[in-house]
Amino acid sequence: MSELVQSRYFTQILFCTDFSENADRAFDYAVNAAMRNPGCTLHLLHVIPEPSAQFWKGYIYEVDEDVDARAKREIDEKLAAVYQSRVPEGLPLRIAMRIGEAGHQILDYVAEQGIDLVIIGRRGAGKIGKILFGNVAERVVRKASCPVLVIPPLGPT
Numbered sequence: 001m002s003e004l005v006q007s008r009y010f011t012q013i014l015f016c017t018d019f020s021e022n023a024d025r026a027f028d029y030a031v032n033a034a035m036r037n038p039g040c041t042l043h044l045l046h047v048i049p050e051p052s053a054q055f056w057k058g059y060i061y062e063v064d065e066d067v068d069a070r071a072k073r074e075i076d077e078k079l080a081a082v083y084q085s086r087v088p089e090g091l092p093l094r095i096a097m098r099i100g101e102a103g104h105q106i107l108d109y110v111a112e113q114g115i116d117l118v119i120i121g122r123r124g125a126g127k128i129g130k131i132l133f134g135n136v137a138e139r140v141v142r143k144a145s146c147p148v149l150v151i152p153p154l155g156p157t
Contacts, residue, residue: 010117013117017079024121025153030119033149042092044083045105047100
């Protein structure tokens with residue numbers, strides 16, 4: 001029986017953010033789940049889409065050769081302000097950033113880090129919302145090797 005009970009606990013929970021309002025809601029679920037699982041590490045992942053990264057790098061390199069360091073610093077500051085400050089003392093937190101297609105990067109991170117629960121927010125079901133983030137959540141749900149908790153937006157979608 002103790003093996004069955006132990007298998008219900010999560011040790012590596014991944015929260016994925018795009019800094020949307022619904023991602024902020026999903027973060028509360030992630031912290032709650034991590035706190036309910038003693039010894040759990042909460043991972044926070046932000047993926048920068050490759051086309052956006054390349055566009056801005058090309059544009060900004062003409063002005064500032066240290067664009068990667070500046071962009072990383074700005075994202076780190078935003079992660080610290082929006083999320084890190086809300087992590088309870090004693091809860092281990094690992095923050096990661098990736099560049100590329102979000103669904104693919106999330107699935108790679110799950111495999112690399114031995115994640116056993118993914119928590120991700122879903123945007124509304126409108127055309128734009130589905131294109132931007134609904135497809136990411138859908139892909140992660142279909143292909144993840146672990147459970148995925150998808151947090152829907154508040155109100156009608």
